[in-house]
Structures are given as C-alpha cells and as structure tokens.
C-alpha cells in the first residue's frame with residue numbers, strides 16, 4: 292500500500308503539466324492547487340482502502356490533470372456557485388450574507404450529540420447547549436434560536452401578542468429586502484398593529500395614549516436600511532421601557548443587525564448592541580445570526596427569562612427550530628466572540644483589513660493586469676457593511692477599476708469563478724473589501740480571462 296502511495300505525483304509535479312499550466316492562467320494558482328490537493332486526497336484515500344490495483348492507480352494518476360480541470364469547471368457551474376464578492380458590500384443578502392469560518396466543524400460530516408445527553412445516555416434538549424453559550428457570550432438571562440430573524444420576531448409576537456395589540460411607531464414600519472415587511476409579519480403572527488406618531492416624530496405621549504386593555508407589548512424596530520434625518524424624534528429606549536413596565540407590558544426590540552461589539556472600532560457609527568438595549572430596559576431583543584454576528588442564518592431572541600423562555604415551549608417553535616448545521620456553526624462563532632478571537636470570524640477578518648493593505652493589493656492587481664493588456668487602475672472606494680446594518684455609513688476601501696463596455700461585467704459574472712462587481716458608467720469596479728487576500732490571484736486571472744472574452748465578443752459583434 293505504501294508503495295502505491297509513493298507513486299502518487301507531488302502537487303508541484305502536477306502543476307507543471309500543460310493542462311494545469313493553462314488552468315492556472317484561467318483560474319489562478321490557489322484554486323488549481325486546492326483542486327489538485329483534493330484530487331490527490333481522494334486518490335490517497337482510495338489507495339489506503341486498497342481499492343486500487345497497480346494498473347488502475349497508474350491510469351488514475353495519468354488522468355489527474357484532466358480530472359482537476361473538470362472539477363474546476365464544475366465547481367463554478369454548480370447551483371449556489373462559489374463566487375468572488377467584489378461588490379464592496381460585506382453582508383450581501385443575495386450573496387449569502389456572512390461568510391462562515393473554515394474548516395467546516397468536523398461533527399457536521401458525521402453524527403453528533405444534537406439532542407442527547409452523553410453522561411446520562413438519554414435524550415437531551417437540542418437548544419440547551421446553544422442557549423448556555425448565548426447566555427455566557429452575550430451576558431443575557433435567557434436566549435432562544437430559530438431559523439432567521441423574521442421567524443424570531445413572528446414567534447415572539449405569536450407567543451406574547453396573539454390576537455392582541457402591539458404598539459409601534461410610524462417611523463419604524465420597515466420593509467427589508469422586499470419580503471420582510473413589519474406590518475405583514477405582525478399580521479401573520481396574529482398581532483394587531485397599532486401605529487402611533489408620525490413618520491419623522493413619535494413622542495412618549497403617543498405611546499402612552501395608545502396603550503389600553505388590549506395592548507400586549509410595545510415594539511421597537513430598528514431602522515435597518517434607511518435613515519430618517521432632519522426634524523426627527525423618538526423617545527429614548529429607557530423611557531419607553533419604563534412606560535411599558537408601568538403597564539406590566541414587555542418592551543420588545545427588533546434590533547436586526549446582531550451588533551454585539553461597538554462598531555466605532557471600525558470607524559463606523561455606533562449601533563446599539565444587544566447588551567445595551569437590554570441594559571436600557573428592553574425585555575426581549577431579536578436579531579439575525581448572519582449579519583453582524585458573522586454566523587449562519589439564524590434568528591436569536593435574547594433577554595429576560597419571563598419573556599424569552601415561553602418561546603421554546605410554543606408549538607410553533609417546532610416549525611421554526613434551527614437545524615444541526617446552524618447550531619454547530621453558531622456555537623463556533625459565538626465561542627470566537629466570547630474569546631475575543633474576532634479574526635476567526637471571516638466578517639471581522641475582512642472588516643479588520645487596513646485601508647493601506649487594500650491599497651497595496653489593488654495596486655498590485657492593477658499593475659499585473661495592465662502588464663497583461665487589461666486597462667486596470669487602483670481606485671479608492673467606499674465599501675459598506677450592508678445587510679440592513681449601518682445604513683448610509685461607508686468604510687474606506689480600495690478596488691480595481693477596469694475600463695470596458697458592459698459585456699465585461701457579464702463576462703465576469705459568468706466566468707470561472709464568477710466575479711460580482713459594480714458598474715459605474717463605462718467602468719467595472721472590483722472592490723477588495725469583501726475579497727479574501729487568498730482570492731487575489733484567482734480574481735486577477737478571472738478578470739484577465741473575462742476581459743479577453745468580452746473584447747472578442749465585441750470584435751466579432753456577438
């Protein structure tokens with residue numbers, strides 16, 4: 292077996308074959324090296340199992356380069372294809388929001404103690420370990436996780452306000468990404484919306500007047516993706532909490548973003564964190580898992596036990612409960628937050644890249660592309676967090692601008708790997724804020740290939 296093993300070619304040998312020399316030009320070295328390692332790993336596993344004879348191994352080795360090329364082609368043609376996000380938007384809902392840490396947690400490839408108590412050898416509670424982790428990470432009394440934040444809010448309202456009234460300011464009747472509209476979610480959850488105040492100004496008095504016999508809760512929704520500026524007013528949260536509590540009502544907050552750190556650290560405007568909202572008197576705060584938490588799609592409700600614990604006992608919870616992948620990923624991400632290892636969370640690794648580093652990378656890529664006949668320049672850009680967080684706020688970034696007609700943007704999107712950038716007049720801008728440095732060479736190769744393809748298309752009038 293060991294001798295079979297030794298007959299496998301080394302990665303650098305494979306890379307010298309003409310097929311892979313060409314592939315490196317098209318896909319970039321890191322992608323090809325990765326595909327080689329995977330193909331060799333598969334062969335090694337097969338050899339170790341004794342599944343391959345001498346002759347077969349030889350055949351397999353001979354066909355390795357073409358198999359690697361085939362994997363590369365398939366990788367970028369499959370559904371939910373991996374792409375390079377050169378939009379400059381870190382949390383892009385259409386591009387999967389927060390990227391997850393690697394490698395994938397090992398237990399997801401096998402069996403796991405999902406709802407099983409190992410010491411007792413009996414059935415356990417699916418959510419209990421994560422709730423513990425949420426409590427210790429966020430310093431909250433109680434927490435529950437469901438499928439996404441829309442589900443979290445719906446469950447919260449269904450549990451506490453079914454058939455009753457919920458008071459909301461007219462300045463907070465938000466729509467997010469088309470399919471989340473606060474009034475619709477409330478209606479679906481069986482709660483009656485009572486609007487108070489005006490779009491730009493709502494006062495404590497407005498809330499006070501609206502509270503009556505049928506009131507079940509006061510709800511505050513974070514203005515995720517827009518800002519009301521100018522002559523505006525909303526009562527401070529602590530006053531609203533006092534008012535709600537005076538009437539024995541809970542103050543619920545749809546915070547949305549999942550901010551748990553002060554965004555001032557990254558030069559962004561401060562977003563109230565989950566902890567701050569609870570400290571100001573909110574009873575339950577709900578937010579997404581795949582926004583500023585940097586984790587998998589999830590909705591979390593955190594706050595006081597009296598208002599949070601009943602959620603997990605509601606029959607609807609069963610329909611909204613998170614799957615094992617979300618739970619395991621979330622546990623991993625929360626542990627990184629708790630330990631202060633933000634660099635282990637890709638969103639924060641990207642956010643932390645200094646502007647100077649982005650500038651250097653943009654210049655290098657632009658230089659190299661220019662040498663290759665692509666009219667590219669490094670440009671200063673503004674990137675954004677996105678995903679309905681910090682509306683209007685931008686971060687300093689750098690990108691590569693390529694002067695070309697619109698077919699270039701399309702060629703980039705349908706290339707291998709697909710690259711999604713932004714079009715400004717006759718220029719495609721590829722912002723590096725959401726591009727991992729390990730993707731630079733691949734990005735460069737993809738741009739060169741797409742540029743040539745779009746030039747050819749123009750020349751032949753197709």
Ligand SMILES: *Cc1c(COP(=O)(O)O)cnc(C)c1O
Nearest residue numbers: 439440441515546547548579679
């Ligand atoms: C993002 C957001 C939502 C929707 O969250 P999903 O996790 O996408 O369901 C709801 N409310 C606010 C305030 C948000 O920012």
